[in-house]
Amino acid sequence: MHITLRQVEVFTEVLKSGSTTQASQVLALSQSAVSAALADLETQLGVQLFDRVGKRLVLNEHGRLLYPRAVGLLEQAGEIEQLFKEDNGAIRLFASSTIGNYLLPGMIAAYRRDFPALPLELSVGNSQDAINAVADFRVDIGLIEGPCHEPDILSEPWLEDELVVFAAPDAALLQQPITLESLAAAPWILRERGSGTREIVDYLLLSHLPQFQLGMELGNSEAIKHAVRHGMGISCLSRRVITDLLEAGTLVEVNVPLPRLTRTLYRIHHRQKHVSKALQRFLAYCRE
CATH class of the missing domain: 3.40.190.10 (Periplasmic binding protein-like II)
Structure with a gap:
């Protein structure tokens, strides 16, 4: 079974609009594309979701069973899109002890005042622990008290x-x-x-x-x-x-x-690590 979000979206819009013609206008699709998507969904499920009464589509027992689940699925998909539009992913840091215990608390407090709900995970150890965590992709970024000489890790002066x-x-x-x-x-x-x-x-x-x-x-x-x-x-x-x-x-x-x-205190991350917007935003607070 390969149900697509587009098929589910077409189903819910046809139900709300009352016809494939109205749904096509809302979804900016051709009427034939809407009809094809609805037909494909019914084929995938092996049932009809609407009774065809003349030119009208009347929701039947199968459609009523699907509708609340379809709405929930589309809401979750919208939440996922919004999550990454705002770039609110969890940030994982590993700091050496001096940085983690004496520098970062104030920086994290300032960050939390502006972004109180964003997840942030901080581990504290010595510099070698931080290097190992970055090398193993267990954290996104490390803050250490000396240069790092590992070939797979980028090291940048920080403070x-x-x-x-x-x-x-x-x-x-x-x-x-x-x-x-x-x-x-x-x-x-x-x-x-x-x-x-x-x-x-x-x-x-x-x-x-x-x-x-x-x-x-x-x-x-x-x-x-x-x-x-x-x-x-x-x-x-x-x-x-x-x-x-x-x-x-x-x-x-x-x-x-x-x-x-x-x-010089250093910021390190793996060469193959993508530095997200959320991480860049947090690092701006660290620089300030």
């Missing part, structure tokens, strides 16, 4: 971010001049391997030290900043992560003898 070294106010490091040697002697509390923050800290900061003492690795920035606050070592994270504790005085920034530590 600039500043990294700062920080310590507890009474840290031993702060009782002496800050040098590369004193930084090397301090215990460092760092993100895990695979984290975008760890990759950048290794490159921009730790590579300049004669050596460094790894105190511990922790899987999220919240754990790190509170470990530092309790005097367990020093660390380097995005300024966005520790702004509240710097302002409260429970952490202090360490001025290191190196150029300003900045990094």
Whole structure:
């Protein structure tokens, strides 16, 4: 059976209009095309939907059975058309932890104020997790804390971010001049391997030290900043992560003898992924 929406539409319009002539005018089809579509539908179903009384078409028991279902089917088809005209598909994002926990909440809130009903799914992990999710098409787009070198993934600069070294106010490091040697002697509390923050800290900061003492690795920035606050070592994270504790005085920034530590945050998507209008609209909020 190959019933078409056009045949169903012709049936409902003939019923409403009362004749194939009137229906053809409404549907902008020839009368013969309307008659043929109705005849094809009846052939597909194996029943007559109208009794032919002279030149009149009178709905019979089969037509009455079909009509409410036909109307429901056309309404659903119209909803599908409208859905994609407005491009309201669900957006699936994967963000590395700093971005997902500290940057995106405000951006998503602004987006939600204007589009409260649009579905949006956010997953948070480290940068490698985000890259894997994009590569496997489990998400539409990724937001990560360093460049991506996978050949099948397009990586575009998104935002600039500043990294700062920080310590507890009474840290031993702060009782002496800050040098590369004193930084090397301090215990460092760092993100895990695979984290975008760890990759950048290794490159921009730790590579300049004669050596460094790894105190511990922790899987999220919240754990790190509170470990530092309790005097367990020093660390380097995005300024966005520790702004509240710097302002409260429970952490202090360490001025290191190196150029300003900045990094680029990146937006990634698969080369074969179509970036929809809905996704472009959300990314505009992210840029703002």
